[in-house]
Amino acid sequence: MKKNNFPKLHNATWPGIVGKGDGSEPIIPLDTLLEKTAAAEVNGVKFDGIDLGLFDEHIRMDASEGEIKKLHDKVRDFGLQIGTLVAPVWPPSGGAAMGSEEERKRFVDVVRRACRFGEKLRKLGIRTTNIIRIDSASSVSAWAEHPVHSTKMIAQTFREACDVAAGFGEQLAAEGEICWGGMHSWKTMLDTLEQVDRPNIGFQADMAHTLLYLLGYNSPEDRILPADFQWKDREELSNALKQLTARLRPWTIDFHIAQNDGTVFGSGSHDKTGRHCLANDPNGKLDIGKDAGYWLRDDQGNLTKAFRHICWDGCMFPNEVMEKQDTWNNILAAMIQVRELHGWYENEDNFNQNIK
Incomplete structure (x- = not known):
């Protein structure tokens, strides 16, 4: 039997920026992240690609065609492809999706610029998906002042952004993270997505963030696990997932x-959000291989094959940890386990044709 080669295994570049600077640790250069990703290897298996944050500290979102081609060549030379992009929708470049008219215009404009960048990477043949990640760029406390109106405004801004993205052949994935208003619980997230009502809007699940949906952080009324839940009760955790x-x-x-x-x-x-831990952290509450299956398989246990690639997200790790090659080898090992348990085999030629 042939080994599973899908979903493809990606690393993320934005952990070199998120939580860095602003009096914290220095930003980790893009080249360093590419080097560590490309060097990771477990029993002959390597990362297939990266998901890229369009942050000025790594790459200008308004890069010229020559700059984008240079990025293409650099990533290709590391033997990697590019998957999902992150649009920097937050101030100062963007603005709150539920904010003033000017803020919402900036939000949509950032999405437009990110879509332009993504379309060019797809045409170059190195980008393997058409997904761009967004969030509401709005605080939970501000959202809570007028919940109904706030969600309505976020949905309106997302609709406008979706219409722009559709013109570039892109989809928008709203990140489920407890620090963003209107998506800080599973219930508010669903409400927002349903109000957007566009075919190219979807959800981005991050196992570290969605775990906190179960506990009701920032939205106690929406918790799924009981207030007296004990982590040793694996059966109850599995049922909640x-x-x-x-x-x-x-x-x-x-x-x-x-x-x-x-x-x-x-x-x-x-802001405080789900704590990303290393894959082998002894305090980790998730069984990564098993629990990933709840997202990758349907209620009957069948593979959905909804994701052509999966990505490791490890924001806010100390630089000392991120600069160790063993860190990335251990992460890659966890990713491989997920693919072994919930992946499939597919002809590579078909995949390469699809991304162009």
């Missing part, structure tokens, strides 16, 4: 493998 994924899986178009110890964390200017 089944409930959560049954609701959000139909919307999910992008998926992050991650670990969480059941707590929140923030660094730099980033």
